[in-house]
Structures are given as C-alpha cells and as structure tokens.
Amino acid sequence: MSAKASKEPTRRDFLYIATGAAGAVGTVALAWPFIDQMNPDASTLALSTTEVDISSIEPGQSVVVKWRGKPVFIRNRTEKEIEEAKQVPLEELKDRAARNPNAQGEEADTAIDLNRSAGKDKENWLVMVGVCTHLGCIPVGQSGDFGGWFCPCHGSHYDTAGRIRKGPAPENLAVPPFKFVKDNVILIG
Amino acid sequence: MSGHSTYAPKTGFGKWMDARLPIARLMHDSFVSYPVPRNLNSFYTFGGILSLMLIVQIVTGIVLAMHYAANTEVAFNSVEQFVRDGNFGWLFRYMHANGASMFFIAVYIHIFRGLYYGSYKAPREILWILGCIIFLLMMATAFMGYVLPWGQMSFWGATVITGFFTAIPMIGDSIQTLLLGGFVVDNPTLNRFFSLHYLLPFMIVGVVILHVWALHVTGQTNPTGVEVKKTSDVIPFTPYATVKDAFAMVVFLIVFAWFLFYLPNFLGHPDNYIPADSLKTPAHIVPEWYFLPFYAILRAITFNISIPFTDIVLIDSKLGGVLAMFGSIAVLFLVPWLDTSPVRSANYRPIYRWFFWLLVITGIALGYLGSRPAEGGYVLAAQFFTFLYFAHFLVILPWLGKFEKPTPLPASITDAVLGEKAKA
Ligand code: HEM
Numbered sequence A: 001m002s003a004k005a006s007k008e009p010t011r012r013d014f015l016y017i018a019t020g021a022a023g024a025v026g027t028v029a030l031a032w033p034f035i036d037q038m039n040p041d042a043s044t045l046a047l048s049t050t051e052v053d054i055s056s057i058e059p060g061q062s063v064v065v066k067w068r069g070k071p072v073f074i075r076n077r078t079e080k081e082i083e084e085a086k087q088v089p090l091e092e093l094k095d096r097a098a099r100n101p102n103a104q105g106e107e108a109d110t111a112i113d114l115n116r117s118a119g120k121d122k123e124n125w126l127v128m129v130g131v132c133t134h135l136g137c138i139p140v141g142q143s144g145d146f147g148g149w150f151c152p153c154h155g156s157h158y159d160t161a162g163r164i165r166k167g168p169a170p171e172n173l174a175v176p177p178f179k180f181v182k183d184n185v186i187l188i189g
Numbered sequence B: 001m002s003g004h005s006t007y008a009p010k011t012g013f014g015k016w017m018d019a020r021l022p023i024a025r026l027m028h029d030s031f032v033s034y035p036v037p038r039n040l041n042s043f044y045t046f047g048g049i050l051s052l053m054l055i056v057q058i059v060t061g062i063v064l065a066m067h068y069a070a071n072t073e074v075a076f077n078s079v080e081q082f083v084r085d086g087n088f089g090w091l092f093r094y095m096h097a098n099g100a101s102m103f104f105i106a107v108y109i110h111i112f113r114g115l116y117y118g119s120y121k122a123p124r125e126i127l128w129i130l131g132c133i134i135f136l137l138m139m140a141t142a143f144m145g146y147v148l149p150w151g152q153m154s155f156w157g158a159t160v161i162t163g164f165f166t167a168i169p170m171i172g173d174s175i176q177t178l179l180l181g182g183f184v185v186d187n188p189t190l191n192r193f194f195s196l197h198y199l200l201p202f203m204i205v206g207v208v209i210l211h212v213w214a215l216h217v218t219g220q221t222n223p224t225g226v227e228v229k230k231t232s233d234v235i236p237f238t239p240y241a242t243v244k245d246a247f248a249m250v251v252f253l254i255v256f257a258w259f260l261f262y263l264p265n266f267l268g269h270p271d272n273y274i275p276a277d278s279l280k281t282p283a284h285i286v287p288e289w290y291f292l293p294f295y296a297i298l299r300a301i302t303f304n305i306s307i308p309f310t311d312i313v314l315i316d317s318k319l320g321g322v323l324a325m326f327g328s329i330a331v332l333f334l335v336p337w338l339d340t341s342p343v344r345s346a347n348y349r350p351i352y353r354w355f356f357w358l359l360v361i362t363g364i365a366l367g368y369l370g371s372r373p374a375e376g377g378y379v380l381a382a383q384f385f386t387f388l389y390f391a392h393f394l395v396i397l398p399w400l401g402k403f404e405k406p407t408p409l410p411a412s413i414t415d416a417v418l419g420e421k422a423k424a
C-alpha cells in the first residue's frame, strides 16, 4: 500500500492506537497482581486484638506482649518517672506530637506526659509499641541517658514517657489503640 | 579493540560449527588473541578473580539450596544440620559464607584500582557504570543471603535494612510492608528473600557479560593511562594475561583457603548462631564487615536539617542518614563526570595521588567506626569521615582537575616500559 501522506486519520491509525491502548491497559492490569502478591495476605491482615490482665504489674514493673507480631510495652511507672517526664518543657522535645490515637481533650496531639500515658488518673500506665521509630529495633527498658528506653542499634534515647530525646530516631514511640475493658484489663488493637 | 578476527577453525567440525554458531570464534577473539596492554600490573587481575568468585558462589549456593529450607521454623536448623551431619556440609557452607567476604575484598580492590588509574574516564563511562550496577546487585544479594540462616543478626539486619524504606515520606511504611509481606520480618519475608537470593546472582552474570563486552569494545586501561597506539604496546591475552590471571587466582585462593580452613567464623558474627528472636534485639547490631563503611555513614547523620532560624524540619535525621548512605553509592555512578582532569592515571597526578590515599584511609576509618557502638566520640569521628568521603567526590575531584599540574606523560606504553629499562 503506497503511503498516501494524508492528514486525515485513517481507520488503520485508529486500529493501531486502539490496539496499543488495549495492550498498555492489559500490561498494567497484569503488573498489579505481580506487585500485590507481595503484600500481606489475609491471615496477616486480620486485625488481631490482644487482651492483657495488668493486675499483677507492680509500680516499676513492665511486661511485653505481642500484638500484630510486634512487641508492646506495658509499664506501670513509678512516681519518680512520671514526675521526671512532667518536668520536661515541650520546647525541649525533638518530636512534640503525642503519637497517641487514644488521647482526648484539648491539645490531645501534644506530647505532654498526660497525652503519652493512659490518661487522667491512669498516668502511671504507659502502653507503647516497642519498636524504635528509627529503623525498627526493640529498645531496652530503663536505660539510656533519660532513664526511659535506649535503642542499642544506632543509639536512640527515649525518656520515661517514651519520647525521643536524643539520637537518630525521628518520632516518639507509638502508642497503639487500646482501652481499659475492666479496671485491670486492657484490650490492645 | 575488536579488530579483524584471526580465528581459523582447523577441524572439519570446527568449520561446520563456525558457519552456524561461531561461538568458538567469539571465545578465541575475546580470550585468546584479544590484545592487552603489555604493562598491566597485578591490580589488573582482580576482574578475573571476581569472575571466579561469582562462579564459586553460584556453585556452592546451588549445593546449599539442596539442603536448605526457607521456613522460619526450620531454616536455622536446616543450615546447622547440613553443617554438622551433612556430607561435606561444613565445606560448602563455609565456602559460601567466606566466599561472599572474599568476593567483596576483590570488588573493593577492583574499584579502588579503577579510581587510581582513572579507568572510568571517557570512553569507559558505561563500563564503569555497569561495574557500579554489579556492586549494587552484589550488595542486595549478600544482604538477602545473610538473612537465610535466620540467626539473630539475620533477623535484625533485615529489620534495620528494610526499615530504611520507612524513611521515605508518606509512602514509606506501605513500601516496607510490601517488601516484608507483613508488618514485621517473618516467614513471607524469608521466603521471598530466598527466591531473590537465588535469582540475583544470575542477573549479576548477565551484567558481567555486558561489562566484559563494554571492556572489549574500549580495551583495557593500563598503569600509564596512555591509550594503546601501536602493536608493540600490546600482547595477546593468551598466554600472557591468562597465565598472570591464573597465578593471581591461585594466590587469592590460598588466602581464601586460609580463612575457610583455619578461621571459618572470623569474618562472621557470633550472634548469628543464636536463632532469630523477634522480641529481643541483640545489644550491638552490626552488619557484615563489607557493609560497615556504609553503615557508619547511615549512623553519622544524627541531626535534623532545618531551615535556619526556624523549627521547620526539611530532612529529619532518619531520612538524612538513609539519603547519605544511598548517596555514598550514587556518587560512584557520577565519578566519570565529577573528575575533570584529562589525565587518567594517578601516577602522573601528584596531588590526586594524596587524595586517593586519603580516600582509602577514609574508607577504612568508616569501616572501623561502623563496627563501634554509636556513641560520643565515635559518632563525631564518623561525621568527620563522612564529610571527607563526600568532599572527595563532590569538591576535590571537580576542582583538582582544573588546577593540578600533571607530570609529563610517556609518549606511548612501549616508551614507558622500555624507557624504564634503558635507565636501569
Ligand atoms: C553473588 C553471589 C552470592 C553471594 C554474594 C551470596 C552470599 C550469601 C551470604 C553472605 C550468605 C550467608 C552465609 C552465612 O552466613 O551462612 C548466603 C547464604 C545462602 N546462599 Fe548465597 N550468595 C550468592 C549466590 C547464591 C546462589 C546462586 C544460591 C543458590 C543457588 C545461594 C544460596 C544460598 C543459601 C541456600 C544460603 C543459606 C545457607 C547458609 O546460610 O549458609 N547463594 N549467601
């Protein structure tokens, strides 16, 4: 077929474009399963909850429970620890966000001690995901420069309210969604 | 260098084959008659050594894969069982584990050779970039291989390294979840790492073929940095380079054997003989020795980068560390354009030579600091050497080329070689 250099689009042009477009869409549609198969499967995703009886945790003691494969620290803080955390002015914090989805009231998103803890009258309870916000190691309790947690991997120091104070981690330790179902039982998740 | 083919098939079968698939001709032209500069020194033997190590890793790896089970319940024991009860299991396991270290020793010498003799300069930019890609693939392969025995360092190394991706703003967490197949490193992670650890070495083979192809288009550099000009500058690959490469391989294998038979665990970390525990991070996480300089750079960025006099953080310390670490490899890709000097070899660049050795010391210092805890003086020192590392590539290389006065170059390779003889 001798090419007639006409400006009008021909039927053949239409077929080329339509075939090309269908091919492109098909390729993308096939690429997605290849990517998505890497994502967590249904059993991993099933949002688990964990119930913990905290009656036996004395002040100054902690327990570690597993939630969604991650460790969760539950600490009954001493008066001294609470006092130390309260003394810290907000300006001194590297991360001033509470990182606590459960905190309520005004200024619920600032990292004051109350917002980090389990709330009014339960300020002694600190419940946090025990995963360093830097690259995911598990910090060691009651150590480091601020008497809170210390992450040995790259030297991040958290204070007694789990707030990042020194080192490469960018955020305070995250508080998971949790609630008291009884006076001494909490439900995480 | 791809001149006329001098291959002449002698047998009837040779002629028959040559007319159909001239693979013997390709081999002859590439590894027998192929001309190499007559003045190559021992540092030019590491390319051959690297090819050998790639084969060693693939062969021992395939053996290991016959005895390995990629499941968190049994992975650790399957490796130990092969080592203790399997026939020659200890040999293959330690060949593979120490082989990875030897592979990296060779690649570091090979890269520094390139930096010293200016091997990356035109027309060898693509050759250099292909080399950098091989280096990246090697790092990915070794990282995923180290996860397979499922010890404490395997697990926490995987956690920390996949944690790099969470530094990416907005989508970082989803990317990490995608890579891990879960919210933490677990069985899906181990499975896919095994699959990829098996695949990547074969991709390396592919890139090595491109690397050698590019090499045979431009020809090798040599210690003078002067291009080949006449036939007296070159000698045929076989027997000269073949014998020299083979000799170097034997010497290298003696060092390999020394580690393999006398110090099989010297280069590893004892914590990796503790089975992975997802609730307990070892007191002191370190990667394998060959990643230490990059690890030191990662940890050196302990400060947020903000707009001056405000609280607005542009790059937080975590993202900063990850960017610096990837940046330290990315600058290697740019070296052909960062170095502005027209002279290739450091032998004729009196000032560059000093900076080259300073870079070697910087690399070793960062390696040492990467193995130390991230505290006090160690962090400051790591920051200092990280600065030196980047300054070398981003400031010294572009600036020095404009200002340094090179010493006179020999007229040709032949002159350089025979001139020396005449003086003696
Ligand atoms: C570029 C080439 C390769 C490198 C740099 C490499 C590196 C590594 C490293 C560092 C380890 C951990 C060794 C240890 O501490 O025990 C490992 C383990 C392993 N590799 Fe490779 N590898 C390579 C090729 C392969 C290939 C091609 C296969 C399979 C066909 C393979 C299969 C395995 C298996 C099954 C393990 C687990 C057993 C063990 O830990 O000893 N590797 N690899």
Ligand code: FES
Pocket (backbone or CB within 6 Å): A132, A133, A134, A135, A136, A137, A151, A152, A153, A154, A155, A156, A167, A168, A169
């Ligand atoms: S993971 Fe905790 S400091 Fe890096």
